[in-house]
């Protein structure tokens with residue numbers, strides 16, 4: 420009954436105003452699912468390939484659609500995703516595009532849930548999924564590839580670790596975002612916003628730490644629960660010719676490790692994503708050895724949601740956490756497998772949006788379905804609040 424009867428693909432706009440791929444999947448018994456591919460700016464070297472949307476759509480229509488329609492069941496996610504891999508034939512979705520693949524994979528999951536009359540998180544997670552909810556990491560101040568003339572560090576993220584509920588955590592992050600605006604205003608610093616809706620002031624990283632610390636403290640005092648903060652350093656973007664570049668200043672690999680270790684201690688950071696280059700497992704391992712018992716050291720560009728790269732990290736002791744972005748790897752099955760491997764080895768999963776997003780809410784369901792302890796999906800701005808509001812609804816539904 421969940422036999423796929425049609426797959427429709429089209430170009431729609433993402434939050435940066437770029438075209439992206441949207442997929443509709445229909446089934447024999449009237450099931451319907453729609454999903455859209457997000458898109459990164461600080462993309463990892465080892466991510467699955469995003470093709471120009473019109474090319475990805477043309478290629479998926481030629482190679483993937485005939486293998487799906489009348490052939491596979493939307494309710495059987497592994498079957499759908501295996502068909503996408505077979506249609507593509509490459510290691511990295513360079514034939515049909517990871518953007519077409521992920522849109523179809525997620526749309527099929529929604530069609531499967533629709534046929535069952537179950538919410539997506541339940542279809543993906545099963546009746547006996549855990550009853551935990553992810554803590555949202557909220558981007559408050561940022562720069563890097565997401566905003567010009569702002570901080571070198573890409574993201575300063577509020578982490579409401581003591582929040583009693585998802586809704587309280589979501590509102591707390593929005594309040595930290597507002598408090599940061601007040602502090603910038605008090606300091607006479609004007610700020611535009613970056614791609615993800617974080618403030619993008621022309622301040623150096625040291626001042627951004629100061630502002631974050633104060634913003635988090637104000638809201639934590641007011642709310643009465645613990646709020647920490649963390650970072651996505653997106654260090655592969657800072658790394659060139661063996662050194663990390665912060666404007667005119669540079670740091671050697673050892674200096675970068677010392678710097679991050681000091682930041683973790685000085686600011687009691689809850690989370691540090693990509694503190695080192697995406698090829699440097701050894702430096703990741705050294706940093707994890709030094710501060711991995713105090714904070715999460717998360718691999719985004721390092722692992723790219725890829726089980727082989729994660730396995731290498733596990734073997735070498737690099738990081739203790741993995742960012743999960745379905746479009747980095749192309750299908751929900753691959754993302755699930757990465758989460759499963761991570762969990763087996765005590766690595767925490769952080770399900771994540773991209774800097775270019777749509778109103779699609781699949782990642783909120785994925786995080787709940789897999790019991791992921793964290794989700795990174797912004798703080799404000801429609802394409803970010805779409806996921807956050809969905810999390811609030813899921814939490815209410817799951818009670």
Ligand SMILES: O=C(O)[C@@H](CO)OP(=O)(O)O
Nearest residue numbers: 459460461462772773774
């Ligand atoms: O680096 C990241 O973690 C993401 C999302 O915040 O950015 P992008 O989508 O640009 O890779």
Ligand SMILES: [Mg+2]
Nearest residue numbers: 651692693719
């Ligand atoms: Mg990142």
